[in-house]
Amino acid sequence: MTTATAIVAGHGLALRRSLHLSKPSCATFSARALPLPPAANCCRTVVAAATPSSRTCRCRSVSSESSTAAASDTTDEEEEEEEMDPLAEVCYLDPEADAEGIREWELDFCSRPILDARGKKVWELVVCDATLSLQFTRFFPNTSINSVTLRDALASVATSLGVPLPDRARFFRSQMQTIISRACNELGVKAVPSRRCVSLLLWLEERYETVYSRHPGFQSGTKPLLTLDNPFPTSLPENLFGDKWAFVQLPFSAVREEVESLERRYAFGAGLDLDLLGFELDENTLIPGVAVESSRAKPLAAWMNGLEICSMEVDTGRANLILSAGVSTRYVYAGYQKSAATTQEAEAWEAAKKACGGLHFLAIQENLNSDGCVGFWLLLDLPPPPV
Incomplete structure (x- = not known):
């Protein structure tokens, strides 16, 4: 049993108060959680805040690497101007990458804060894979x-780079679902609405600084045409309820271990490329999480696996745990009995996450005291892109 599993299972000091899952009414948000277990029957610890310098470096794209190289090359101004050209389009495949192994793409098709010669907004297609x-x-x-137009452009990605079309293509704008789904379907690609487009979201943030803001048609202060949805949470489907849940913590080193062994140990779950995202945390930094116990853990994990889970948050005002999935789905995942103590714990969990x-x-388990997980999802809160 690994250290990571032991802590998630509640054998270490990381396990916090175990709460029975409730089914709060979505209309009133009145939590109907069962009473908290007596203090003698639960392990009480405080969520330790992590070192603030959590992510000092984000994804490295061709545009950022080109900009860095151009800035260091002071002997060839023409080459520097070419590298920094905001009008240039990107068509890149890492020569060391396994082209046949890239089976999932992340894409965005939306307007940019740039006007063309007619004074109209320019649109852009951006495509990448999870590793860039x-x-x-x-x-x-x-x-x-x-x-x-989108179908033909996606087909040209494959032909230009000499790669096969992917099995799946993730996108995060719900307003573009019809166009993207139709284009992908005609190519035999499954369109997946999901905010788990982490590499794409960070690349768009980078392109705003290195490309869009330097474009001659850039319009400063322009708001995104298609903003991300943040709808009112709805009731959790009956098949997604567990029996109990608990706030837990894992050392960063253990989180890495769980992610690296995800495919080998679990049939269900999803990780993130922590190296690509540039997380620089101490190995002992405690990462906050939620552990769920269920007598039908495997079916529950299988259902959860199809949701494209992207994040979890606590609504301390209504004493609810909110699960975000897909591009515009938010569920009231659980409720708890509101008190000064539980509010303090929830706020500490959110502070640790920040x-x-x-x-x-x-993490989904058959028992909070068991030796392993049935499913494990690494999640990340990200602000909406500036475009």
Whole structure:
């Protein structure tokens, strides 16, 4: 049994108060949790805040690497200007990457804060994979925004880079679901609405600074045309309820171990490329998470696996735990009896998550005292992209 499993299972000091899952009414948010177990029957610890310097370096794309190289090359101004050209489009495949092994893409098709010669907003297609081994961008006039244009552009990604079309393509804008789904379906690609497009979201943030803001048509202060949805939480489907849940913590080293062994040990779950995301945390920094106990843990993990879970948060005002999935789905995952003590614990959990750069996790177990997990999801809070 690994250290990570032991702590999630509650054998270490990381296990916090164990609460029975409730089914709060979505309309009133009145938590109907069972009473908290007596203090003598639960392990009480305080969620330790992580070192604030959680993520000092984010994803490295071709544009950022080119900018760095150009800045250091003072002997060839023409080459520097070419490298920094905000009008240039990206078509890149890491020569060391296994092209056949890139089976999932992340894509965005939306307007940018840039005006063309007609004074109209420019649109852009941005495509990458989770490791940024594949990167592709192309600008479009606003008169050619349809599923046919997108379908042909996606097909050109494969032909230009010599890679097969992916099995799945994730996207995070719900407003573009019809166009993206239609284009992908015609190519035999499954379109997956999901905010687990972490590499894409960070790359867009970087491109705002290194490309869009330097474009001659850039419009400062322009708000995104298609903002991300943040709907009112709805009731959790009956098949997604567990029996109990607990706030837990894992050392950063143990989280790495869980992610590295995810495919080998668990049939269900999802990780993140912590090296690519540039997390610089001490190995002993405690990462906050939620552990769920269920007598039907495997079916529960299987259902959860199809949700594209992206984050969890605590609504301390209504004493609810909120689960976000897909691109615009939010569930009232659980409730607890509100008191000064439980509010303090929930706030400490949220503070620990913020100190870790938004990193947290969800673990599903057959028993909170068992030796392993049935499913493990590494999650990350990210602000919406600036475009």
